[in-house]
Amino acid sequence: MAAGSIVDLQGLGGDFTRDPYPVYAELRAAGPVHRVRDLDGEEVWLVVGYDACRAAFTDPRLSRDWRRSGNMSQIVNTEQDQPALAHMLMSDPPDHTRLRRLVAREFTPRRIDALAPRIQQVTDELLDAMLARDERRADLIASFAFPLPMTVICELLGVPELDRDAFRGWSNEMVARTSPEAEARAYQEMPAYLAELVADKRAHPGEDLLSALIHTADEGGDRLAPDELIGMSVLLLIAGHETTLNLIGNGMRALFAHPSQLADLRADFGLLDGAIEEMLRYDGPVEACTDRLALADVEMGGVTIPAGSTVLIVMADADRDPERFGEPDRFDIRRDARGHMAFGHGLHHCLGAPLARLEGRIAIRTLLERCPSLAPDADEAELSWVAGLLIRGVRKLPVRW
Template sequence: MPATTTVDLLRLSPDFVRDPYPVYAALRAQAPVHRVRTPDGPEIYLVLGYGTCRAALTDPRLSRDWRGSGRLRQIINADEDDPNLAHMSMSDPPDHTRLRRLVTREFTPLRIDALAPRVQEITDRLLEEMTANGARRADLVDSFAFPLPMSVICELLGVPELDRQAFRHWSDEMLSPTSPQAQGAAYASLGAYLPQLIAAKRAGPGDDLLSALIHTVDEGGDRLSPAELVGMCNLLLVAGHETTAHLIGNGMRALFAHPDQLRLLRGDARLVDGAVEEMLRYDGPVETSLERLALEDVELGGVLIPAGSTVRVVLADADRDAARFARPGRFDIRRDARGHLAFGHGLHHCLGASLARLEGRIAIRSLLERCPDITADTDAGALAWVPGMLVRGVRKLPVRW
């Protein structure tokens, strides 16, 4: 049956951006699919609940091929021929299959595992800098959570250190825009920068991932086109730092709010692997999936989603569904959180999940070893949240130790 009303999320709860989970749970109790008005204005369809979300993430009628749809401006302030978007996350099979195959050839578990010593070195340096002035206070986001994954992914791809601060600004505006104009400007700036970086790597290749992607050729002679190199570089850079930064920030917020769990983890570093999985499940860095386009009328959970509609799958709600996780509102680092959807599901499952986990484990363990008395330095209600419904996290996280 069609959705008969449009639910205004901010009317349901003025506190929705800070804590959307009660709103999602109340909507899920009524139906697994709702037409809603988002905090930033557009009307979309939300998919809720673990089972329905998993089904939606693998439904071929819900497309990511916005560039070929003629509807790109429905979701983003960019042009269809923008090379920033020529990547696998904006495509369906068979294009997605081809692009992922080419990238996976170089983005291997062996390459990721080999990064562990360097991730530890960067972590140790950042913690040394954070604690050096004796103030015993810092903004954990600016001093640690963001620069760690930014440094790692930029080193992995061979981005010069001097360019990284500009890149962070572009990334923030692309994923959580302050305005359509700022988003468009960020796409334009990054779109002008990446071809120059790629040209430099062509002229003087190194042992970085971008150099490898430029020269990789599969058995049939296929390789990434110039536009696809720009798009893939964009995807890896943006996704490679934004989600991990908020994994660290959200994970520490969860520990601060649950001092029994913080004491437990401080007392036994062997729990860090499970703690990271529970952080991802409990309050992960990606609230909803990237937008899907309904290619035809789609009935999901008994609700008709009309062709041409924008659809978001609420990963955050799926991972708080009691049908999948017992006592889902409880943060428990000893829980078996496997099966969560924080990295998505299906063919668009996050390619960088293993890197994010590696960085998260090293970051959380090292931070608690270096600053065992770390705690929040402001009330949670005073924190400024990242806008939008894609990325979940805070702009700053004041801490003391």
């Protein structure tokens, strides 16, 4: 790949979407920073390699605060002051510090750990329904991997059950739009719904997380503003199900492709915690980070990223870097995969990572225990993938038992 040239990822087609790792490895061998044309045809800069990605995540010149510092239309089809984006993932310190502190006061390890019995109950109910099918076939995404985390995060936040199908549509457009128009509608409809929900929770608080966020204040009396409540709800709802959904989907695909590893895990669930971390490293649910904005010229690896550029940090490649993980393209549930970047790095490290891990452990163990003959029911090459460079996962995963 010639120095200074634009790498056309869009032109690589479906082969790149299915398996981007060889392309990223070739880029990494040439250097840590590359100008590319992404899958939407936009020019962005990619950062690859473990050390470079860690450095980029902690570089204050690579900003997430597009609402103040950049043109929002570069990354999403909505207004600059959109309340759906008034959250900590779209902010830098000191705003990020303040927002994360307020949310972390309620999104506690105790609250997450207390969800385990309910996660198990929802898991069992979903598998009861799936395994009752006479045809002994199902789409694991639609039947299990999606409704489990969506039910959990909606119940945690206090979103009424009847509205969850609408949330799936809005979330899909926000993370992998089908068209600019559909994306714009999602950014109009979801905040409007949440504004009504926040008003209802303010008047009639419950035991849910959203009610707690509305009424919590820190020692100085600071609390989340109305727009920030909407933005935080959007972030928690989307991140709270997309990560676990694709952890389950990608994790099961990896086990199906490595039957000896699957057999080892079935025989010894003491390997489960390590298996979850290896699933996250080997083929994690987030391919590249949400868009960063270069506030100034940034030099990395002898390449200058110009101020005003959009930058993507490719966590999927960081976790396949042989300088950090030996034989990185080998799936090994006994590997020490700690230090992977599936949940990001630095101040934007995913606040919901403990919830995703808890859901993943319960979901995969129960699935393997209750479905001893579970097997894929479609060729890997025939699977349809989520579009774009943000979410890594399949839209459907046909299985049989």
